[in-house]
Amino acid sequence: MSKDLLFEIGLEEIPARFIRAAMEQLQDRTSKWLESSRITHSGVTAYATPRRLAVLVKDVAEKQVDISEEVKGPSRKIAKDASGEWSKAALGFARSQGVSPDDFTFKELAGVEYIYATRSSAGVETSSLLSEGLTGIVSAMTFPKNMRWGAYDFKFVRPIRWLVALFGKEIIDLEITGVTAGNVSRGHRFLGAEAEITEPALYVEVMRAQHVLVDVQERQELILGGINKLAEEKNWTIAIKEDLLEEVLFLVETPTVLFGTFDPAFLNIPQDVLITSMREHQRYFPVFDAAGKLLPFFVTVRNGNAQSLDVIARGNEKVLRARLSDAKFFYEEDQKLQIKDALAKLENIVYHEELGSIGDKVRRIRKIADRLAEKLGLPTAVASEVSRTADICKFDLVTQMVYEFPELQGTMGEDYARKAGEPENVAKAIFEHYQPRFAGEAVPTTAAGYVVSLADKIDSIVGCFSIGIIPTGSQDPYALRRQAAGIVQIVLEHKLPINLQEIFAAAIEVHENSKNSKHFSDELRISLYEFFGLRVKRLLSDNVRYDVVDAVIAAGYDNVVDVVARSRALMDAVSNQEDFKITVDSFNRVSNLAAKATVGIIEPTLLTEEAEVKLYETWQTLHTPYAQALTARNAEEALHILSGLKETVTGFFDSVMVMAEDEQIRANRLALLAGIDADCKAFADFGKLVW
Known part of the structure; x- marks a missing residue:
């Protein structure tokens, strides 16, 4: 016989970025607990919204599986003493297995006889295990950030407000932080009400009646369907960024897609600024025409039904207008700032207390970039572009726009440099020197871009290694692994005639001669080389057998x-x-x-x-x-x-x-x-x- 199991944890709103991992963790821990408890079932399905995490387990056995297993003990020689009596070792083995020595059997293994005990355990009722098991699952869950509330020492992602725990139609007797489990869940905060769930199989439909779509995939399909329908009706191209879709997905329980508009005069601001403002501050999807030009519209998702969408749209438009007005003001004010004045301000921004200011870092980048350009044999005109790019690559860090939108560093530098009359390749290289920012992103296309990118990244890595900041385990606060991977990717994709050791040497020489000079021991140089070796190995492992990777790496990976x-x-x-x-x-x-x-x-x-x-x-x-x-x-x-x-x-x-x-x-x-x-x-x- 079997029953379905439902366990729902009702919470205050969870940060959207935590929800999917929490849902998967609850599913995984539930599956592992059932397995370790010898409770059979037909599968665990996880659900989540901003206010709940839940699992529904189908066909859960009403009783644990009985077990009977043979356990090998000491050899006969050790198990019996000279008089043929059971030794202390044998008696201790009997006690540990809960059997009588009279029940021992002997079996030969590799020419030696050993005693064996048959240990049997009858399964207990599942219902007697659920309270402790589910409580243990909740207590074991971990999150990037936890909260405590009331007088409780218990920590969780957000305060627990209700619990639903059903085994068949029976309520499981459990309590966490003063909240007793029942069979009543809560619907949408404004559209729904409390709802009784009489049996687990009805969970999804009962919650749907209360304007809560607990199925994550169903919500995502509804959002995408609404966006695609709107795009088709309006002949728009609506840019759906995966991380934004993921965030919106976990901000709503009943999604309804709508659109709004903004003053076309704002289109005079660079497109990336408008897109960033819409995405990062308002969680809006930008709208483009067939040619990829931004249109004065936006698409958003409401946590509710389709009533009064015009009112909702006007409210969103009002908020966006204020955001874009700020962006317009910042953009216009920034253009009054001369590049030389911006560079002077970099002296007052600390990069790292042991490595100096951003101004110090820029000077190191320039020296490293010049050395790399010489090593690569770049023409004089290109080497000049490298030098100028290195000199001004960070000037936009002191602009108001980048202060407001840090993710626009490089983007604003390119725009402002172009408006200030810098050469096109230099302006473009200011943006490109941050590339690749993440795995899979394109590498710089200009020589100035990829040389300064190499210089910037290796300066950060060598600088951090020199002061003992070396990534270990999951700790990598300065993203050195990502930057090292970027260096490897640039060298490979441009097939640059330069070895890793030559790149290291350029940076080490500059650091050792800087005012924040650090001595590089042979051990530190070896650590640096091995650190890059792991990045090369990971790069190869994407398409090459592990043993082939090990074989070629052993022959060297400097090039x-x-x-x-x-x-x-x-x-x-x-x-x-x-x-x-x-x-x-x-x-x-x-x-x-x-x-x-x-x-x-x-x-x-x-x-x-x-x-x-x-x-x-x-x-x-x-x-x-x-x-x-x-x-x-x-x-x-x-x-x-x-x-x-x-x-x-x-x-x-x-x-x-x-x-x-x-x-x-x-x-x-x-x-x-x-x-x-x-x-x-x-x-x-x-x-x-x-x-």
């Missing part, structure tokens, strides 16, 4: 373009497993013996066997073109050349005794293998491949 090329070539090779496995086996045999080499000089006159002479000559023939292919980043060709050693290596091992009695001959053969192994290791550690 990002090179390691990606090697990983792709090796992936292609291992797809032809049978043929390439023989090649890899031969390389691994070479590596195993090469580890015993004590000298690195090969004396050709000591090569006496035909097979070793042939191996030496083949290697000498292939070594130069192989090295040239590696230098040219032609990984596929390099691997093809290296694989040409397979036949002669196999012939060598078939007919030559490497560990000869003659010490000179043995050392010479090992030196030959060590040279070949060094070539192999320059491409990958083939021993890490898994077949």
